Amino acid sequence: MAQTIRGKTIVITGASSGIGEATALELAQAGARLCLVARRRDELERVQQLATEMGAEVWIYPADLSKAKAVEDCASAILAEHAQIDVLVNNAGRSIRRPVRESLDRMHDFERTMELNYYAAVRLTLRLLPGMLERGSGHIVNVSSMSVLMPTPNFAAYVASKSALEGFSRTLAAELVGSGVHVSVINFPLVKTAMTAPTKIYRYLPQMSPKRAAGWIIKAITKQPLRVANGFGQSWNAATALMPGTTVEWTGRLFQVVGKSLQQRAERASHRTK
């Protein structure tokens, strides 16, 4: 692993916590040069300090990637300081869990997930891709979710934004065949981070550690597959392609039953702690 990664300049968005932070630290250990992006400067400085102690060269770029101008400025700052970007990991993201029936006056939920999860990743890709094409080598890694591989009630805004990112990635990958530039998508299942912490029912579901999730990103960077996903997500995706009506019907019912039971469990636990 270290051989493929040592000396590579890797941009990671959403590097101030969770999966992005864990990935930055794994890559630091493997000898990468890191450009870390997120909004919180203090948290980026904390990760920079940790990665530097591991011997890595680290630059930080605080930016609110949901703003078009901030993404452009961030890309310009990165390109001004680095002649070559080898890998871009579009990891920054936000999740919204809310049924569409409760989102009727919340068009902004759909807009803000698109702004960060989709447009920011596309904007950064458009700025960093030319250098990769010129050199005939490079890699774009886009972080998506297992929820894109299966019908997932209550996540319409989030899944739509990640689906857009996957559509973009697949199309780009097909266009870039033979160019030396690769595209990967990662469909993470639940990962125990700040993103999932507020949702009480997730405490009763299996959650991957951020370190293990970082391992999936490292696998993407070293092997450059189009998709990294687990068998469960892949099977559900295949079932949805073959029998969309049945899969949606059964998944919808399953989520209702399991969701209700987990909700009751969470409520019982919160009564006990009162």
Ligand SMILES: NC(=O)c1ccc[n+]([C@@H]2O[C@H](COP(=O)([O-])OP(=O)(O)OC[C@H]3O[C@@H](n4cnc5c(N)ncnc54)[C@H](OP(=O)(O)O)[C@@H]3O)[C@@H](O)[C@H]2O)c1
């Ligand atoms: N956790 C899961 O179960 C799970 C499952 C599937 C996929 N994912 C995906 O994995 C990725 C990482 O999520 P995580 O679980 O590691 O969550 P997290 O710990 O909340 O990390 C999210 C990262 O994105 C950054 N970010 C958020 N809004 C931003 C903005 N407007 N501009 C720039 N950076 C921003 C955050 O930093 P600042 O707050 O400092 O900006 C943070 O570094 C996301 O794309 C998420 O959709 C997560």
